[in-house]
Structure formats: C-alpha cells, structure tokens
Amino acid sequence: MATLGLVEYQDANPEVRAVYDDIMATRKTDSVTNFWKAIARDPATLRRTWESLKHIMAPGAIDPLTKELIYLAVSSTNQCHYCIASHTASAQKKGMTDEMFAELMAVVGMANETNILASAYRVEIDEQFRSHPG
Amino acid sequence: MATLGLVEYQDANPEVRAVYDDIMATRKTDSVTNFWKAIARDPATLRRTWESLKHIMAPGAIDPLTKELIYLAVSSTNQCHYCIASHTASAQKKGMTDEMFAELMAVVGMANETNILASAYRVEIDEQFRSHPG
Amino acid sequence: MATLGLVEYQDANPEVRAVYDDIMATRKTDSVTNFWKAIARDPATLRRTWESLKHIMAPGAIDPLTKELIYLAVSSTNQCHYCIASHTASAQKKGMTDEMFAELMAVVGMANETNILASAYRVEIDEQFRSHPG
Amino acid sequence: MATLGLVEYQDANPEVRAVYDDIMATRKTDSVTNFWKAIARDPATLRRTWESLKHIMAPGAIDPLTKELIYLAVSSTNQCHYCIASHTASAQKKGMTDEMFAELMAVVGMANETNILASAYRVEIDEQFRSHPG
Amino acid sequence: MATLGLVEYQDANPEVRAVYDDIMATRKTDSVTNFWKAIARDPATLRRTWESLKHIMAPGAIDPLTKELIYLAVSSTNQCHYCIASHTASAQKKGMTDEMFAELMAVVGMANETNILASAYRVEIDEQFRSHPG
Amino acid sequence: MATLGLVEYQDANPEVRAVYDDIMATRKTDSVTNFWKAIARDPATLRRTWESLKHIMAPGAIDPLTKELIYLAVSSTNQCHYCIASHTASAQKKGMTDEMFAELMAVVGMANETNILASAYRVEIDEQFRSHPG
Numbered sequence: 001m002a003t004l005g006l007v008e009y010q011d012a013n014p015e016v017r018a019v020y021d022d023i024m025a026t027r028k029t030d031s032v033t034n035f036w037k038a039i040a041r042d043p044a045t046l047r048r049t050w051e052s053l054k055h056i057m058a059p060g061a062i063d064p065l066t067k068e069l070i071y072l073a074v075s076s077t078n079q080c081h082y083c084i085a086s087h088t089a090s091a092q093k094k095g096m097t098d099e100m101f102a103e104l105m106a107v108v109g110m111a112n113e114t115n116i117l118a119s120a121y122r123v124e125i126d127e128q129f130r131s132h133p134g
Numbered sequence: 135m136a137t138l139g140l141v142e143y144q145d146a147n148p149e150v151r152a153v154y155d156d157i158m159a160t161r162k163t164d165s166v167t168n169f170w171k172a173i174a175r176d177p178a179t180l181r182r183t184w185e186s187l188k189h190i191m192a193p194g195a196i197d198p199l200t201k202e203l204i205y206l207a208v209s210s211t212n213q214c215h216y217c218i219a220s221h222t223a224s225a226q227k228k229g230m231t232d233e234m235f236a237e238l239m240a241v242v243g244m245a246n247e248t249n250i251l252a253s254a255y256r257v258e259i260d261e262q263f264r265s266h267p268g
Numbered sequence: 269m270a271t272l273g274l275v276e277y278q279d280a281n282p283e284v285r286a287v288y289d290d291i292m293a294t295r296k297t298d299s300v301t302n303f304w305k306a307i308a309r310d311p312a313t314l315r316r317t318w319e320s321l322k323h324i325m326a327p328g329a330i331d332p333l334t335k336e337l338i339y340l341a342v343s344s345t346n347q348c349h350y351c352i353a354s355h356t357a358s359a360q361k362k363g364m365t366d367e368m369f370a371e372l373m374a375v376v377g378m379a380n381e382t383n384i385l386a387s388a389y390r391v392e393i394d395e396q397f398r399s400h401p402g
Numbered sequence: 403m404a405t406l407g408l409v410e411y412q413d414a415n416p417e418v419r420a421v422y423d424d425i426m427a428t429r430k431t432d433s434v435t436n437f438w439k440a441i442a443r444d445p446a447t448l449r450r451t452w453e454s455l456k457h458i459m460a461p462g463a464i465d466p467l468t469k470e471l472i473y474l475a476v477s478s479t480n481q482c483h484y485c486i487a488s489h490t491a492s493a494q495k496k497g498m499t500d501e502m503f504a505e506l507m508a509v510v511g512m513a514n515e516t517n518i519l520a521s522a523y524r525v526e527i528d529e530q531f532r533s534h535p536g
Numbered sequence: 537m538a539t540l541g542l543v544e545y546q547d548a549n550p551e552v553r554a555v556y557d558d559i560m561a562t563r564k565t566d567s568v569t570n571f572w573k574a575i576a577r578d579p580a581t582l583r584r585t586w587e588s589l590k591h592i593m594a595p596g597a598i599d600p601l602t603k604e605l606i607y608l609a610v611s612s613t614n615q616c617h618y619c620i621a622s623h624t625a626s627a628q629k630k631g632m633t634d635e636m637f638a639e640l641m642a643v644v645g646m647a648n649e650t651n652i653l654a655s656a657y658r659v660e661i662d663e664q665f666r667s668h669p670g
Numbered sequence: 671m672a673t674l675g676l677v678e679y680q681d682a683n684p685e686v687r688a689v690y691d692d693i694m695a696t697r698k699t700d701s702v703t704n705f706w707k708a709i710a711r712d713p714a715t716l717r718r719t720w721e722s723l724k725h726i727m728a729p730g731a732i733d734p735l736t737k738e739l740i741y742l743a744v745s746s747t748n749q750c751h752y753c754i755a756s757h758t759a760s761a762q763k764k765g766m767t768d769e770m771f772a773e774l775m776a777v778v779g780m781a782n783e784t785n786i787l788a789s790a791y792r793v794e795i796d797e798q799f800r801s802h803p804g
Contacts, residue, residue, distance in 0.1 A: 001800070003256050003624055004634055035248070038257040042638035048725065049248065049645075052718055056240045061233040066200050067241050073204045074245035076388035077211045079482060080615060082252040083245070084388055085263040088405055098406055099195040102444035105388050106190045107201050109451075111208035111217070113381035114169070114183065118216040120344035120352055120373050122137050123172040129219040130671070135532070137356055138366055176370035182457065183377075186450055210656035213750060214347060218656055222673055232674055236712035239656050243719075247649035254612035254620055254641050264403070269526050269666070271758055272768055303516070306525040310772035316588055317516065317779075323584065324508045329501040334468050335509050341472045342513035345479045348749060350520040351513070353531040367463040374458045375469050379476035379485070382437070382451065386484040390405050391440040397487040398537070478790035481616060486790055490539055500540055504578035507790050511585075515783035522746035522754055522775050537794050571784070574793040585784065592776045597769040602736050603777050609740045610781035613747045618788040619781070621799040635731040642726045643737050647744035647753070650705070650719065654752040658673050659708040665755040 007040035015043045019050050026054060033086060065094040073108045141174035149177045153184050160188060167220060199228045207242045275308035283311045287318050294322060301354060333362045341376045409442035417445045421452050428456060435488060467496040475510050543576035551579045555586050562590060569622060601630045609644045677710035685713045689720050696724060703756060735764045743778045 009020055009032075019040075023032050040046045057067050068091040075083035088101070096104075143154055143166075153174075157166050174180045191201050202225040209217035222235070230238075277288055277300075287308075291300050308314045325335050336359040343351035356369070364372075411422055411434075421442075425434050442448045459469050470493040477485035490503070498506075545556055545568075555576075559568050576582045593603050604627040611619035624637070632640075679690055679702075689710075693702050710716045727737050738761040745753035758771070766774075 001256055001258050003254075003637065034257045034260050035252055035255075038255040039251060039638075039641075041634060042642070044725070045638060045642050048722055049251070052722065053244055053248070055714070055718065056237075056244050060237050061231060062203070062237045062241075066203065067237075069196070069200065070204060070207045070238060070241045071245045072388075073207045074211050074242055075249055076384055077208050078246065078249045078615065079384065079387040079480065080249035080253055081387070081390075082257050082259055083249050084390060085259045088390075089263050097195060098443060101405065102441075102447060103190075103194050103196045103201075104204060105385060105441075106444070106447050107196075107204045108208055108388060109381040109385045110187055110190050111205045112212065112384045113377040114187070115209055115212045115214035115217050116344055116347065116380045117173060117183070117373060117377045118169055119214055119347040119349070120137075120340075120376060121169075121172045122135055122349075122352060122356075123168050123216050124135050125216055125219045126168050129167075129223050137369065173370075173373075175366060176374070178457070179370060179374050182454055186454065189446070189450065206656075210652055212347065213652065213655040213748065215655070215658075218658060222658075232711060235673065236709075236715060239653060239709075240712070240715050242656060243649040243653045246652045247645040250612055250615070250648045251641060251645045253615040253617070254608075254644060256617075256620060256624075269524055271522075271524050271771065302525045302528050303520055303523075306523045307519060307772075307775075309768060310776070312591070313772060313776050316591065317519070320584055320588065321512060321516070323580070324505075324512050328505050329499060330471070330505045330509075334471065335505075337464070337468065337472060338475045338506060338509045339513045341475045342479050342510055343517055345476050346514065346517045346749065348517035348521055350525050350527055351517050353527045357531050365463060371458075371462050371464045371469075372472060375464075375472045376476055378455060378458050379473045380480065382455070383477055383480045383482035383485050385441060385451070386437055387482055388405075389437075389440040390403055391436050391484050392403050393484055393487045394436050397435075397491050474790075478786055481614065481786065481789040483789070483792075486792060490792075500577060503539065504575075504581060507575075507787060508578070508581050510790060511783040511787045514786045515779040518746055518749065518782045519775060519779045521749040521751070522742075522778060524751075524754060524758075537792055539790075539792050570793045570796050571788055571791075574791045575787060585787070589780060589784070592773075592780050596773050597767060598739070598773045598777075602739065603773075605732070605736065605740060606743045606774060606777045607781045609743045610747050610778055611785055613744050614782065614785045616785035616789055618793050618795055619785050621795045625799050633731060639726075639730050639732045639737075640740060643732075643740045644744055646723055646726050647741045648748065650723070651745055651748045651750035651753050653709060653719070654705055655750055656673075657705075657708045658671055659704045659752050660671050661752055661755045662704050665759050 002034065002038035004038065004041040006034060006037035008037065012040065013043070016040045016046060019043075019046050022054070023050060035082065035086065065091065065096065068094050069096065069100070069104050073104065076105070076108050077112060136168065136172040138172065138175040140168060140171035142171065146174065147177070150174045150180060153177075153180050156188070157184060169216065169220065199225065199230065202228050203230065203234070203238050207238065207245075210239070210242050211246060270302065270306040272306065272309040274302060274305035276305065280308065281311070284308045284314060287311075287314050290322070291318060303350065303354065333359065333364065336362050337364065337368070337372050341372065341379075344373070344376050345380060404436065404440040406440065406443040408436060408439035410439065414442065415445070418442045418448060421445075421448050424456070425452060437484065437488065467493065467498065470496050471498065471502070471506055475506065475513075478507070478510050479514060538570065538574040540574065540577040542570060542573035544573065548576065549579070552576045552582060555579075555582050558590070559586060571618065571622065601627065601632065604630050605632065605636070605640050609640065612641070612644050613648060672704065672708040674708065674711040676704060676707035678707065682710065683713070686710045686716060689713075689716050692724070693720060705752065705756065735761070735766065738764050739766065739770070739774050743774065746775070746778050747782060 007016060020032050072087045072091050075087050141150060154166050157170060206221045206225050209221050275284060288300050340355045340359050343355050409418060422434050474489045474493050477489050543552060556568050608623045608627055611623050677686060690702050742757045742761050745757050
C-alpha cells in the first residue's frame with residue numbers, strides 16, 4: 001500500500017542493508033519498521049533521515065524518554081496516525097507509563113487549545129518576552 | 135490590540151481578581167501576562183482555562199520542566215508566536231538551558247519532517263503497533 | 269509589502285474595477301480591503317475568488333452571521349492573522365457581540381483540544397457514526 | 403485499539419460512572435461514545451474535559467446548533483476523522499439538514515483557501531482592522 | 537460512507553451530469569472519482585469547485601505536471617489521505633516517476649522541518665526580504 | 671530577537687564558519703540569511719540542516735526552480751511567515767515570474783480547499799487508488 005512499496009531486507013541493496021543493520025543494532029531489535037522500508041526506494045533519503053534521527057534522539061542535554069514524549073507530542077498535534085502508533089510504542093518501550101501518557105496528552109490538548117485562543121484573541125506579546133538574554 | 139481589550143487588575147471585578155491572585159501566587163510573580171488579561175472579559179473562560187492549566191502543569195508523573203518542553207514543542211508545531219515567546223520564557227525559568235532548547239527544537243523539527251513523510255508515503259501501521267497491552 | 273503589491277482602484281484595469289465595484293456594492297462600503305488588492309494582479313483569481321465568496325456567504329440554509337462565525341472559527345484554527353482581524357470585524361458588523369465572540373472562542377478552543385485528544389488516544393469511530401442516512 | 407483501552411460502564415469506578423451518568427443524562431442517551439471511554443483511564447482528564455465541554459456547549463449567546471456547526475468547522479479544518487464523524491452526527495441530531503451541511507462545508511472550504519492566500523500573498527492588515535472598540 | 541452519500545451518474549440530475557461529462561471529457565476517462573460524487577448532492581458546490589479546478593490546473597505559466605506536484609506537496613503537508621492517494625495517481629499519470637516522487641517528498645519533508653524551526657527559533661525576516669520589486 | 675541570538679561570521683567558530691562559507695559559495699552570495707545565524711548556536715543542527723538542504727535542493731529528477739515552488743507551496747500551507755518571505759525571494763531569483771507566483775498560489779489555495787472538503791465529506795478512497803504498481 002505504501003506508494004513506492006516496501007523494501008524488504010532480502011531484496012535490499014548493500015547501501016540499504018547497511019542502514020537497516022544500523023537501525024536494528026541501535027534499537028536492539030531484529031526487524032525494521034514499515035516507515036524505513038517505505039522510504040528505502042530512495043536510499044539517499046533513507047540514509048539521511050536515519051542518520052539525522054539517530055543523532056537527534058541520542059542522549060544529550062535531554063534524556064531519550066523525554067525526547068520520545070516530545071516526538072509523540074508533535075505527532076499528536078499533527079495527527080499523524082502512523083507516527084502516533086509507532087512513537088507511543090517507542091515511548092512505552094523507553095519507560096512511558098499509562099499515567100505519563102495521560103499527563104502528556106493533557107498537556108498536549110491544553111497547549112493546542114491555548115495556542116488557538118492566544119492567536120484568535122490577538123494577544124500581543126508581553127514586553128518581557130521580547131528580549132532574550134540568549 | 136487584543137480583540138476584547140486587556141483587563142487590568144485595577145479594573146477587574148472580584149471574580150477576575152481572584153483568578154489573577156491565584157496565578158500570581160502559583161507562579162510567584164507580581165503580574166499576569168497578556169494572555170490572561172485578554173480572555174478575562176469572559177470570566178468563566180478565564181477561570182476554567184486557568185484551573186485546567188494549573189492542574190495539568192502541576193508536578194505529577196511528568197515533572198514541570200518536561201511539561202514546559204512539551205508545551206513548547208506543541209506551540210512550535212502550531213507556530214503560535216505568542217505561545218512560543220511565553221513558553222520559551224517559562225521553560226527557561228524552570229531550567230531549560232540553551233543546549234536543551236536546541237535539542238528540543240532538533241526533535242521537534244525532525245518529528246514534523248517524518249510525520250509528513252509517513253503520511254505522504256502512505257506507510258501502513260506495522261502489525262506490532264496495532265494491539266496495546268494498555 | 270504584499271508580494272505582488274496592491275492594485276489601487278485608480279490603477280486598476282476595467283476587469284479589476286468591475287470586481288471592486290461589485291465588492292463595494294455588495295458590502296455597502298466605499299473601499300475594498302487589502303486582500304482583494306493583493307490578489308488583483310491576477311484578475312482571473314480575483315474574479316473567481318470573489319464570485320465564489322459572494323455566492324457562499326450569501327443567505328441560504330445558514331444565515332450570514334453564522335457563516336461569519338464559521339469563517340472566524342476556521343481562521344482562528346489556522347491562525348491566519350490577517351483573516352482573524354478582517355473576519356472579526358466582518359462578524360462584528362453583522363451583529364457578533366463580545367459575548368458571542370467569547371463563546372465562539374470557547375467552542376473553537378475546546379474543539380481544537382478534543383480533536384487532538386481523539387486522534388492521540390487513537391479512538392475508534394463508534395459503530396453508530398459509520399453509516400449515514402444522508 | 404485506543405491506546406489505553408476503553409473503560410466500559412460495568413468496569414468503571416464510581417468517579418468515572420458519575421461522569422458517564424451525567425453525560426447520558428445531559429445528552430438524553432443510554433450510552434457514552436468511545437471518546438469518553440478512551441480518556442476515562444485518567445478520571446481527572448475525563449471529568450475536566452466533560453465539565454468544560456458541557457459548560458461550553460450549553461445554550462448561551464450562541465445557540466447549541468450553531469455551536470455544533472462551529473465544532474464541525476474546526477474538526478473539518480483539523481481533519482480529525484473521529485471528530486468529523488461524531489460531530490456530524492451531533493449536529494444532525496440538533497437539526498443540521500443536508501443543505502446546511504453543504505453550506506457549512508462550502509464556507510469551511512473557502513475559508514481554508516483564503517486563509518492560505520492571505521498569508522502567502524503577505525497581505526498587510528488594513529488600518530481599520532487594527533483598533534478595536536472592544 | 538461519504539456523509540451525504542455518492543451521486544452516481546445514472547441517478548444524477550442534468551446539472552450534475554453536465555459537470556460529470558465535462559470532468560470525463562477533460563480528463564479523458566470514463567468515470568468520475570468519489571470526491572466529485574460526494575459533493576454532488578450540492579450541485580452548486582460541485583460546479584463551482586470543478587470550474588475552479590479545471591481553470592487552475594490548465595497549462596499556463598506553470599505546466600500541468602508541476603501543478604500536480606504542487607498539489608501533492610500541499611496534500612502531503614495537510615496529511616489529507618484521500619488527496620494524497622488521488623493526486624499521487626494524477627501525478628503519475630502526467631509523468632511523475634518514482635524518482636521524482638522521492639525527490640518531491642524530500643523537499644516537502646525538509647520544508648516542513650525548516651518551517652517549524654524558523655518560527656520556533658523566532659527568526660526575524662531579513663531586511664532584504666521585506667521589500668518587493670513585484 | 672531570535673531565541674538564541676544570531677551568530678555573526680566574525681563571532682563564529684571554525685565549524686560554523688565552514689558551513690557559512692559553503693552556504694555562500696553554493697548560493698553565490700556574500701552573506702548568510704538570519705535562519706542560519708539563528709540555528710548556529712547549535713553547530714551540529716546547523717551542519718546537518720544545511721547538508722540535508724543542499725543535497726535535497728540540488729538538481730535531480732526535479733529541477734531547482736520547481737523545487738523552490740514546492741518549498742514555497744509547503745511554506746504557504748504552513749503559513750510560516752519567515753519561510754514565505756525567504757522562499758519567495760529564492761524562487762524569484764531562480765526565475766519565478768509574477769505570473770508563475772499567481773498560478774502557484776491558485777493551485778495552493780485550491781488544494782487547501784479540496785483537502786478539507788475531501789476529509790470533511792468523508793470521501794472513501796477509490797478502489798483504483800489503493801494499489802500501486804510502484
């Protein structure tokens with residue numbers, strides 16, 4: 001059903017297989033998800049997307065579980081059904097409990113409500129928020 | 135400039151003042167931001183919105199700083215200029231460093247990219263993501 | 269600042285003037301707003317957009333004020349700053365009171381919140397909503 | 403399929419049952435829809451969301467049918483499939499005819515088109531829309 | 537499943553049939569797609585939408601294939617599942633290869649990422665982009 | 671005003687300067703725009719974003735001007751003001767005429783309208799669009 005079809009491991013060329021191998025090794029799984037198989041017809045996009053994602057989701061100033069919560073918050077706001085399903089699973093795997101999911105969604109829902117209210121009421125940005133010590 | 139104007143403390147009725155007092159006490163500040171003043175012409179919405187926000191952003195299974203990062207992730211995805219400005223400040227106040235901001239934005243940017251790719255490539259949800267132990 | 273500049277009445281060709289005249293006659297005003305002047309460099313788009321809008325916003329099964337409230341609800345959800353400003357004014361001209369504006373925004377805010385929650389919680393459509401007597 | 407599963411009446415605790423009872427009494431139905439069952443694992447969010455919705459959708463300066471049309475306009479703009487299905491049904495129950503649905507959608511479609519055009523053509527807000535008698 | 541049902545050719549009135557005939561003649565096909573059948577209960581919207589689309593998608597300063605790529609870029613950004621499916625097919629029919637699809641999506645994905653980054657980092661518009669020779 | 675401030679060339683470290691040099695050489699300009707200066711506080715994001723963008727926007731199966739039109743179509747749909755301004759300029763530099771801009775916007779506006787209509791009318795995907803020769 002994916003537009004360009006899915007590239008399975010056994011049919012993949014060496015460049016694609018190398019990315020698949022790295023995904024499985026990094027994630028400690030023995031298969032790659034449909035997202036990667038769907039974009040693999042374009043090996044350059046596959047490699048670029050994976051390299052970026054791997055780098056961005058690695059531990060840093062923000063821990064991996066929090067990064068997954070943020071990813072799920074964005075996917076929920078965009079209502080990307082595939083991403084909601086896959087990142088809910090990723091977040092659960094990294095430790096998100098049902099209680100955390102519910103709190104996450106409460107924040108996401110509220111943010112979506114107040115975002116619209118702020119723009120619709122035409123609220124001017126407060127003076128104190130205009131300069132940044134950065 | 136706000137559609138219904140801003141309700142300043144000295145002009146507010148007791149119901150609005152009570153909410154303003156609670157906002158300032160909860161946030162340990164001596165003023166309320168324009169968002170609250172802009173919706174205060176409708177005291178019921180003011181009270182309801184504040185009560186919900188206060189409850190949702192309180193410490194729980196997710197800590198307050200992480201909740202602010204999530205709020206900023208949603209506001210960024212929605213490109214709400216007021217909310218980006220005010221929640222960047224809120225997050226900084228709660229401990230977000232420049233490094234954390236940069237990592238947050240890297241995750242938010244990447245999530246927005248892959249959300250669109252997943253939908254546009256028409257990727258089917260993997261079997262493993264369809265059932266939930268919930 | 270508009271990308272193609274604004275076409276003022278005195279500089280407009282007869283085709284554009286005819287549309288401007290119809291806008292002013294229909295709206296009982298003596299000027300056209302910037303939106304129309306900005307798209308007037310492309311007279312075909314100007315005419316098509318105006319003819320569609322005029323037809324759609326005319327009294328029908330839904331009254332003109334309600335149509336303006338709906339227009340403002342969409343513009344708020346999309347956070348189109350120009351459209352929020354202009355359609356708030358249009359709705360006020362057709363009878364929207366401050367109380368109606370506040371109620372409108374409460375509905376719009378709540379709808380934006382629950383839209384995201386429904387998708388993020390992956391709620392299945394109830395059986396009863398799947399068939400339509402239409 | 404809902405992420406946290408659905409909480410059925412017979413399995414609900416007293417707090418959740420109280421909300422379900424109020425939903426059924428208010429809506430004059432003998433069951434609650436999946437949306438409520440899906441968020442009920444988090445009773446606080448269930449109660450807060452229902453109390454807000456009940457208050458907002460009640461008769462006021464805007465009548466209940468018009469509020470449903472506005473809700474459907476937002477849900478359509480956000481392309482929330484669950485919400486489109488459920489609020490189309492709610493609006494029909496409150497009196498929306500097929501003709502009204504078609505007119506509603508014509509307005510929603512047009513607003514989405516002109517919202518984008520106004521921003522993409524970089525139209526400046528007219529002087530007359532900048533100040534508000536509020 | 538469409539809200540107002542689908543209007544099939546044999547059940548259509550002369551006004552609807554005339555539009556269907558024009559769609560089939562213009563597209564050199566012997567059937568019309570569900571989108572047109574779904575909005576045909578409102579013949580005025582059907583005619584207006586088709587006339588606008590026919591005019592807009594015709595060869596002009598931009599060629600028809602490029603217009604289809606643009607249509608698909610917008611549909612992907614909005615995550616409209618029906619539109620992604622139908623416009624992927626339309627674009628393929630007009631000459632879009634798999635390689636072009638992959639490049640199109642790479643641009644669309646990147647644009648969605650940088651759009652959010654530009655707003656979230658609160659980047660000011662460069663002086664050089666503020667005036668237009670237009 | 672940018673959240674983390676702008677990194678000017680003279681203040682940049684060698685890693686950032688190398689990216690700036692490559693941007694200016696690739697684009698044949700003698701300065702970099704604010705977007706790059708705003709994300710340069712995070713050199714890794716700067717480098718990754720630029721490398722991706724450079725690769726994606728290079729000539730391929732789709733020519734550079736068409737890629738710019740697609741970028742502007744997405745930026746318009748997302749209503750990213752910075753991106754609309756900068757990519758309108760980029761597209762003009764690569765050959766976009768006023769007539770092309772107007773046609774582009776007509777397609778973008780129409781796509782945004784029909785995207786919403788297709789979802790709001792709950793149109794089912796035609797059988798013929800479900801399988802792909804891919």
